[in-house]
Amino acid sequence: xxxxxDPTEKYDGTVTVRLLDDHEGIDELACSSFRxxxxxxxxxxxxxxxxxxxxxxDDIVFTSREMDIExxxxxxxxxxxxxxxxxxxxxxxxxxxxxxxxxxxxxxxxDRVQEQFRRRG
Numbered sequence: 001x002x003x004x005x006d007p008t009e010k011y012d013g014t015v016t017v018r019l020l021d022d023h024e025g026i027d028e029l030a031c032s033s034f035r036x037x038x039x040x041x042x043x044x045x046x047x048x049x050x051x052x053x054x055x056x057x058d059d060i061v062f063t064s065r066e067m068d069i070e071x072x073x074x075x076x077x078x079x080x081x082x083x084x085x086x087x088x089x090x091x092x093x094x095x096x097x098x099x100x101x102x103x104x105x106x107x108x109x110x111d112r113v114q115e116q117f118r119r120r121g
Contacts, residue, residue: 016054019044034076041069 017029017040027048031037034053041051045064053062062072092099092108099105104112 015056017041017044018052018054019048020050020052021048024048038069038073038076045069 014030014032015034015037017031017037019027019029021027029037029040031040037053041053041062041064045051051062051064051069052060055061062069090099090101092105093111094105094107096105096107099108
């Protein structure tokens with residue numbers, strides 16, 4: 001018996017593009033990212049019957065029969081941006097809606113510099 005536990009699952013971190021052709025069968029391309037998978041679909045979509053993107057959890061997230069890859073790419077980018085907006089809450093004293101804790105507006109930056117100058121002086 002081994003002294004350590006072996007993993008119960010293996011994870012290679014890839015996204016898969018499945019290319020289905022009525023005459024040639026199924027071809028699978030391993031991609032390291034969604035960007036690479038999108039480019040693979042764009043390259044092969046006109047030469048196959050259906051192109052699909054399968055995520056890391058083995059869920060089909062795109063099918064060329066249901067949506068255009070450019071439309072799906074825009075939606076994917078929008079969803080990715082909305083996930084990256086999950087940052088700590090910050091109330092700008094200047095009521096600037098584009099001011100965030102990690103990306104301050106000009107007025108807040110100036111306020112911080114003035115505060116640092118007052119502390120030193």
